[in-house]
Amino acid sequence: MAGKVRHLINRSGRYHARLVVPKDLRDVVGKTELRSPLGGDYRQALKLLPGAVARLQHQIAQAERKAGQGHAQAGAGRYPLAADQIALSHYNQRLAFDDLLRNEPGYADSGIDDLYVNRLRKAVAGRSSDDELQALIGDQLERFRAVGNVSAGQGSDEWRVIARALCSAELEALARVAERDEGDFTGTPTVPIIVNAQPPSDAPEPVSLKRLWADYVTARKQAGFMRDNGRQLGLTVERLRKFVKHDDAARLTKKDIVEWRDHLLKDLAAKTVSDKYLSTIRSLLNWAVDNERLTQNVAATVKQPKPRQRRSREKGFTDAEALKLLKASREYTPHEDERGRVREKPELIAAKRWVPMLAAFSGARVTELTQLRKEDLRKEGGHWGMRITPDAGSVKTSEYRDVPLHQQLIDEGFERFLEQAGSGPLFHGGKEPARYATKAVRISSQLAEWLRRDGLVPDGVQPNHAWRHRFKTQCRELGVSDRVADAIQGHAGRTAADDYGDVTLKTKADAIAKLPSYGI
Template sequence: MAGKIRHLINRSGRYHARLVVPKDLRGIVGKTELRSALGADYRQALKLLPGAVAQLQHQIALAEREASQGRQKPAQARYPLAPDQIALSHYNQRLVFDDLLRNDSRYANTGIDDLYVYQLRQAVAGRCSDDELQSVIGDQLERFRAAGNISAAQGSDEWRVIARALCSAELEALARVAERDEGDYTGTPTAPIIKDAAQAEKAPAPVSLTGLWTDYLNSRMQAGFMRDKGQRQRPVIDNLRKFLRHNDAARVTKKDVLAWRDHLVKTLSPKTVNDIYLSALKSVIAWAVENDRLPENVAATVRQPKPRKVYGRERGYTDDEAKKVLKASRTYQSTPDEFGRVRESTQMANVKRWVPIICAFTGARVSEIIQLRKEDVTKVGEHWVARITPDAGTVKSGGYRDVPLHAQIVAEGFVKFIEHADEGPLFHNATKPEKFRGAAVIVSNKLSDWLRKGGLVPDGIQPNHAWRHRLKTQCRELGISDRVADAIQGHAGRTAADHYGDVTIKTKADAIARLPDYNIKM
């Protein structure tokens, strides 16, 4: 994929030389970048580019000198160029300058100094002393030094190599000048240091960050994942793009990711930053690397340390706490406002009535239960079964699972509720599948708020997630294997052996039937 010429940009059909101002010098320069107009013609812009960049680099170098006053000068050039690159740059700038001067007829009638040509040839041959080299080409050397392209000390071998390279470039430029004096503009350089010089460096082709995300999402959805169309991860990519203030994934560095992480942790919990934001970015870039879109995963080793949680009690409901919640759920009725109107939706009232008891006997994630549709609850043989499926929203494990309903749920009238319910979602009012997950999250949060405000949940307990911890504890107390409990709750297997054989509906129904009824009748 072809790259762009370094430092050359096109804005509204016109070309500019562009140089980013280093962060430590922006206070002095007063800008984040410098530009120089090169016109609308691409070929002319390429001719003018080296000189324009040199001028911009000179401005940066002056700012660097100002910043370093009273301190030791930096040992390395800020914008180092190899000798052949310096020679090529000088050659191109010399010819551009020649073009400009020919607008004045007096210049065109001026001959070339033969003594100067002789001195240049002596220098190229290596016959000149350091002082003679400085006299012949010293002004040009200092020009490149001021632009931050060289740092070699006068008299050093590196300095002499650069000086001789510049003398070769000057000789080649004078040869073109002589040809132009005769009206011949077809000449090309013959000196190897000019002819074989490294061409203008090409920057990596930009890679759209949002484009990467779209392609990654499509590939995951084709594989059967992310049925919610990446609603949870999309804000991550948008947040990164806004933080970077550009959309080029090829420009993202590890330093950028670290700075983004430190910015996020100011407003988000370490767990959210690490497990959602950094995790999503790593996945997208890893996919890009695997598909030859990016050379490396700059986020691979970036992590956000998370403080170890300290629990002051068990994480699931106790028997008394579970009964308290289920009693409040069983007797719940919507309360009219001061005008006698019931503002709560019927679906929200149904959530408070049925979701807690279903979670109590299935240990399912509350969002999975809230996503249930009428068609997901059916009778299989002698068992009523709730199918938790990605077709109804998001399922963390990715696939469907059938969970038999405990006899107490049926006895409470849930089956009758299903029979009289309208088609579609039972506990939220979204009509489009892509909005099911978002709706389930909203309803789930409302359920948690109701439980907390009602004083039904003690401190240190997650109102909805506590049912998952409780069911796992109950299964262990009853001798139900973790393999069966995992199949009921939708937990991934721990070993390869867990993926062999099926945990049938009968096996799950037998296990659930062993769970004792809750004494919740008033």
């Protein structure tokens, strides 16, 4: 899958450059984000993107000066860099951007514009006018001005030196691009202005990883995510801090992330490293860049290939396996100790009795069922249904959905169970809504352990997902469209067309009624 290009978004088939406005500047700018249209052609949008982002960054820099937040006089560079340092920075950013673009099919076939190369060579030789330099490299130069690296006025000697340095860096980057098109990714810069460039004397302000993570969690919670306060994924950040032996996100390099990845692979599966560790750090640093906390995401292109899973059977339960599990659920009797006492909590006993059948006839995620509250079940027009809602804990799509109940659930006594249940959660003992999601996850894990321990789940089958796979398979066999099955199960639509029209409650009820009862 192609990697996400930073600052590029697609809205209704049209591409735009997008930059988030820092919170403390939104009153000045009057917006929460800035956008610049790039047209409907993806390849052309990629070419226009760097210049458009530079102009948006310049608007934010102007707003910052207007708000009086700059640390120097208006027009002065806040973080000045020498011409060779700017050339080195541009060279590195240009190749990093090339890394991202090579995830796009056909990019390497686009070729290099010979006329553009000749114009760059003319500029490096000092034969270009100020207007020609501005047209050639002005957008890139303004990008450095926007972040405070440049303060020279257009047409000045200093401005021309910087412009020519950028042209030299662009030529050198294009040489690497051409080598990469032939499969050679080993090239290094050769021009002295880049080879001999010295790093800035003043290091950037430290950015605490720990503080960054706390702010990121706060932002995600405000958006309705991370109800566990980031406790699980926070361990990822702690492992990175321990590995690099410091807490400064601004000091992280791509090499650090690569070495950390290789270190993790000594003890963890490639899928875990990719889907949990690298994904978490990549998202954190991307958020930091979008919110002006860091200038680049050094983890953006660090990936870990995952081995293809070997499958020797279907993902869902077979008819025989489903019947065996539901019988065990129906006949479940909690274990008594030597004194005749039942140690198992009533909520877990109820979960073992009803959650498997609820999953069988809804294809819902098990945790969505273990977090159900009594008030989430209701009877309307003589028919029972359940509302799966993030108010009860956590829903992957963050949207509620109503799911009708199959008649066999009522025949088995689920209505009587609801009448006897107290208000609040049905399958866990949580008292505080903030803890519901954590409690529901724990119960779903205990259910999975029970199923495995009692031999009710075959090897290679995920107990908390097998019902979802089976439900989708049954719907297809019964002629129920994937669109309707997705609406019942809470799957997002695969195309824009899937978002048009509604799947009504009646449509869902008709689909669920087609499911055959189990002979338990």
